[in-house]
Amino acid sequence: MNEVEIELLKIIEKNANLEVEKIAKLMNKEVDEIRELIQRLEKEKAILGYSTLIDWAKVMQFEEVTAMVDVKVTPARGVGFDKVAERIYRFPEVKAVYLMSGAYDLSVSVQGSTMMEIGNFISEKLSALDSVLSTTTHFILKKYKHDGIILQDDDDDDKRIVVSP
Amino acid sequence: MSPTSYIAKQVADLKPSGIRRFFDLAAQMEDVISLGVGEPDFVTPWNFIEHSFHSLEQGYTSYTENAGMIELRQEISQFLKQNYHVTYNPEDQVIVTVGASQAIDLALRAIVNPGDEVIVVEPSFVAYTPTVTLAGGTPVTIQTRAEDDFKLQPEQLEEAITPNTKAIILCNPNNPTGTYLNKKELEPLAAVIEKHDLLVLSDEIYAKLTYDDDYTSFAALKSMQERTILISGFSKAFAMTGWRLGYAAGPAEIIAAMVKIHQYTMMCAPTMAQHAALEALKNGRQSVQDMMESYKQRRNFIVSSLNEIGLSCPNPGGAFYTFPSIQATGLTSGEFAEQLLEEEQVAVVPGDVFGENGEGYIRCSYATSLHQLDEAMERMERFVRKKM
Ligand SMILES: Cc1ncc(COP(=O)(O)O)c(C=O)c1O
Numbered sequence: 001m002n003e004v005e006i007e008l009l010k011i012i013e014k015n016a017n018l019e020v021e022k023i024a025k026l027m028n029k030e031v032d033e034i035r036e037l038i039q040r041l042e043k044e045k046a047i048l049g050y051s052t053l054i055d056w057a058k059v060m061q062f063e064e065v066t067a068m069v070d071v072k073v074t075p076a077r078g079v080g081f082d083k084v085a086e087r088i089y090r091f092p093e094v095k096a097v098y099l100m101s102g103a104y105d106l107s108v109s110v111q112g113s114t115m116m117e118i119g120n121f122i123s124e125k126l127s128a129l130d131s132v133l134s135t136t137t138h139f140i141l142k143k144y145k146h147d148g149i150i151l152q153d154d155d156d157d158d159k160r161i162v163v164s165p
Numbered sequence: 166m167s168p169t170s171y172i173a174k175q176v177a178d179l180k181p182s183g184i185r186r187f188f189d190l191a192a193q194m195e196d197v198i199s200l201g202v203g204e205p206d207f208v209t210p211w212n213f214i215e216h217s218f219h220s221l222e223q224g225y226t227s228y229t230e231n232a233g234m235i236e237l238r239q240e241i242s243q244f245l246k247q248n249y250h251v252t253y254n255p256e257d258q259v260i261v262t263v264g265a266s267q268a269i270d271l272a273l274r275a276i277v278n279p280g281d282e283v284i285v286v287e288p289s290f291v292a293y294t295p296t297v298t299l300a301g302g303t304p305v306t307i308q309t310r311a312e313d314d315f316k317l318q319p320e321q322l323e324e325a326i327t328p329n330t331k332a333i334i335l336c337n338p339n340n341p342t343g344t345y346l347n348k349k350e351l352e353p354l355a356a357v358i359e360k361h362d363l364l365v366l367s368d369e370i371y372a373k374l375t376y377d378d379d380y381t382s383f384a385a386l387k388s389m390q391e392r393t394i395l396i397s398g399f400s401k402a403f404a405m406t407g408w409r410l411g412y413a414a415g416p417a418e419i420i421a422a423m424v425k426i427h428q429y430t431m432m433c434a435p436t437m438a439q440h441a442a443l444e445a446l447k448n449g450r451q452s453v454q455d456m457m458e459s460y461k462q463r464r465n466f467i468v469s470s471l472n473e474i475g476l477s478c479p480n481p482g483g484a485f486y487t488f489p490s491i492q493a494t495g496l497t498s499g500e501f502a503e504q505l506l507e508e509e510q511v512a513v514v515p516g517d518v519f520g521e522n523g524e525g526y527i528r529c530s531y532a533t534s535l536h537q538l539d540e541a542m543e544r545m546e547r548f549v550r551k552k553m
Contacts, residue, residue: 011462016536022539025469026462158533162512163188163201165291165340 003048005158008037009046016050053150057143066111066143067093068134069116070104081105084131093121104136115139132134175298182291183518187502191512196473198541200529201512203340205404206436208443211453213405216444217437224422231428232420233261234439239414240446241310242248249372251381251390257417260424260440262436264385265370265398265411267427269334270296272366272413274396275422277302284333286317287520288488290368297334301514307331308522311490314479315342319353332364335383338371340519341483341528342488343464347379355386355498370411373402373453375483376461384414385418391416399438401484402453403445408438443535460485463531463538470542471529485532489517492525494552502527508551 001009004027011023016151018039024031043048056064063070076083081099088108089097096109108126118137143151169177191197224546232238238255245251253259262268269292277283277300284483285293294304296472309315322333335354338345358365367383384393398411411434413423429435464481471478471489478489491501498515505511516523531538 007458007462020536021536025466026535027470028465074183156198156535158206160199160202160204160206161188162191162197162199163184163514164203165182165184 005037005041005046009041010036012047012050014040016052017023026058032070053147053149055143057151063113064111065113065118066109066115066140067122068140069108069110069122070138071106071126071129072102072104072133072135073106073129074133075105084129087129091121091125093118093125128151147160166471174300179295179298180304180342181291182295182506183289184514187514187518189514190503191506194510195504197510197512198416198537198544200399200459200531200533200538200541201514202530202532203322203407203486204458204532205247205401206534207404207456209408209539210445210449211405212440212448213445214451217441220440221302221437225440226303229433229436230441231433232259234308234436234443235435235440236262237443237446238412240443241414244250244446245382245414249380249385250416251382251395253414253479254417258420259414260420262398262411262413262427263431263434263441265396266292267394267431268396268398268413268423269293270300270365270411271423272415272419272428273300273332274426276364278331280329281331281369281484282327282329283331284322284363285346286335286339286528288303288315288339288341288516288523289334289520291518293334293336294314302331303329306337306520308520309344310522311526315339315344315488316346316350316374317354319357322354322357326361326363327394330361330431331365333358334366334368335367336371337383338375338481338483340371340484341486341514341516341523342486343481343486344488345484347378347482348386351381351383353388354385355472358386358392363392363511364476365389365391365437366396366526368395369395370401371484374457374460376457376464377482389544394419399445402457403449403540404444404452404456405438405441405445408435409436410440410442447487460531463533463535466529466535467529467538467542471545473545474542475553476545476549485530487529487531488523488526489529490525494549496552498524498527504552505545505548511541511544511548 021031021036024034028145056062073084074080085097093110095111098107110118223551239258241259242253242255273296279301281302282305283297283302285304285306287308297304307321372380384390384395394413394415396413399405468478468480476485476489498517502513502515514528516526
C-alpha cells in the first residue's frame with residue numbers, strides 16, 4: 001500500500017458516505033483517479049464493505065440486545081479452531097467471533113431483539129454444536145463506545161466563539 | 166471627570182480590533198457556520214487533559230518557577246532541537262508564558278525604548294501593532310503584495326528600515342494569509358536583518374502546521390539564533406487555545422529581561438496547563454500528526470472549492486487559513502463579510518482587519534468539520550453567484 005491508498009482508506013473508514021468528488025478534493029487528486037483506486041481496493045478486498053454505525057438505543061421501536069458469549073470448544077483435528085469458528089460465524093445471529101487466549105477459546109457476540117431470543121439461540125444452536133464444551137453469556141447493558149466511536153458524544157457541538165483572532 | 170478621561174492616552178488611542186466588531190455582529194445571529202475562528206476545531210487530545218487532571222489529584226496546585234517548570238522547559242528545548250535543530254539551554258534560554266500572546270508582549274516590553282521602531286509585516290495577526298504601541302514603540306508596517314503571495318520581499322524590508330528600527334516581527338506560517346516562507350525565502354531576509362543589526366521576534370506558533378515542505382525555524386538560519394526571539398505555544402498545533410500556554414526561546418539576556426517582567430506581572434503560567442503541555446510534548450506526536458493531516462485535507466478541499474466559486478485563492482503552505490480575493494464581486498471586504506453573514510449565515514473575517522493591504526480579501530479558517538466546510542462552500546457559492 002502506498003501513502004495515497006492509505007490516506008484514501010483512512011478517509012472512507014471515517015465516512016464511507018463521502019462522494020468521490022469530495023474525496024478527490026480533500027486529497028487534491030483527480031476524480032477518475034480516486035474512482036479507479038476505490039474500485040481496485042474493493043477488488044483486492046482491502047475494502048470489504050461499507051457500513052453505518054447506528055445508535056439503536058435512539059431508535060424507539062427497535063429493541064436490541066447484545067450478548068458476549070465466552071465459548072470453550074474442542075478443536076477439530078487438522079483444522080484447529082477454524083472449523084468450529086466457521087460453524088459459529090455462519091449463524092446470522094452472530095455478529096463477531098474472535099479466537100482468544102486465556103480462560104476460554106472463542107468470544108462470540110450475538111445479537112437479538114430480546115434476551116429470550118438470544119437465550120434460545122445459545123441453548124438450542126450454539127451449545128448444541130458437538131465441539132462446544134461450555135458457554136458463559138454476558139449481556140451488554142449499555143454501550144459507551146463502539147468501534148472507536150463514542151456513542152452520545154457531545155464533542156461535535158462547536159464550543160468555540162464565532163469569530164476569534 | 167468622566168471615567169473615559171482617566172483612560173491612558175496610549176490605550177484610548179488604540180483602535181478596537183476589527184475582529185471584535187465582527188464577533189459582535191456574528192454573535193447575534195443563529196445557525197451561523199463560522200469560518201471566522203482562529204483556533205482548532207479539535208478538542209485537546211484526551212491524554213493531555215488526563216495528565217492535567219492527574220497533576221491536580223497529585224496536589225500540583227501551587228505556583229511554579231517564574232520561568233516555568235524546569236521539566237517543561239527541558240521538553241521544550243528538546244522539542245525545538247528535534248524539530249528545528251536549534252539548541253537552547255532550558256535553564257536560562259526558555260520562558261513559559263501565558264500563551265504566545267504573553268510571549269509577544271513580554272518580548273516587546275523587554276526590548277523597546279520610546280521611539281524605537283518595530284516592523285510589522287501586513288496582513289498581520291491583529292495583536293502585533295497594538296502590543297508594539299503599548300510597549301511604547303512605534304509600529305512600522307510593510308504591506309506585502311498579493312502578486313508575491315503575500316511573501317515579504319527583501320527590498321521591501323530594506324526600504325522600511327530606518328536608523329530607529331530595532332526589531333521586526335515575523336510570523337511564519339502567517340495568520341491571516343497562510344503564507345509560508347521556506348528556507349530559501351527566509352535567507353535573503355536574514356541577510357538584510359543582519360546587515361542592519363535587527364532583532365527578530367519570530368512567531369512560529371503555526372510551525373507544526375505546514376503541509377508541503379520541511380519547516381525551517383528562523384533561529385536555525387546562519388547567525389540568526391543570537392538575534393531571534395523564537396515565540397511559539399500550544400494553542401494551535403496541540404489544540405490547546407483555552408489552556409493559555411506558550412513560550413519563548415532566545416538569548417539568555419533577553420529571556421532574563423522577559424522573566425523579570427513576567428515575575429512581577431504574571432508570576433508564572435498556570436500550573437495545570439504546564440502539566441498538560443508536558444504530556445503534549447512527551448506523548449502528543451501522533452495526535453498532532455493526525456490533526457495536521459486532517460487540516461491538510463480540508464485545506465485542499467477549501468482551496469479548490471473557493472477557486473471553483475470564483476474567489477481566487479492560492480494554496481497556502483501552512484496554518485489553517487485561506488485568504489481568497491473577493492475583488493471579482495465588486496464588494497469591499499467589510500461589505501462582503503457583512504452581507505455573507507446576513508444573507509447566508511456564514512462568518513468570515515474581512516481582510517482589512519489585518520492591515521490595509523488585506524482589503525479585497527477575506528480570511529476563511531478551515532479549522533471546521535468537513536461537513537460544515539462543505540455547507541459553507543455551498544452557501545458561499547450561492548452568495549457569490551448573486552453578487553457577480
Ligand atoms: C500568529 C499568532 N500568534 C499568536 C497567537 C496567540 O496564541 P496564544 O493562544 O498562544 O496566545 C495567535 C492566535 O491566533 C496567532 O495567530
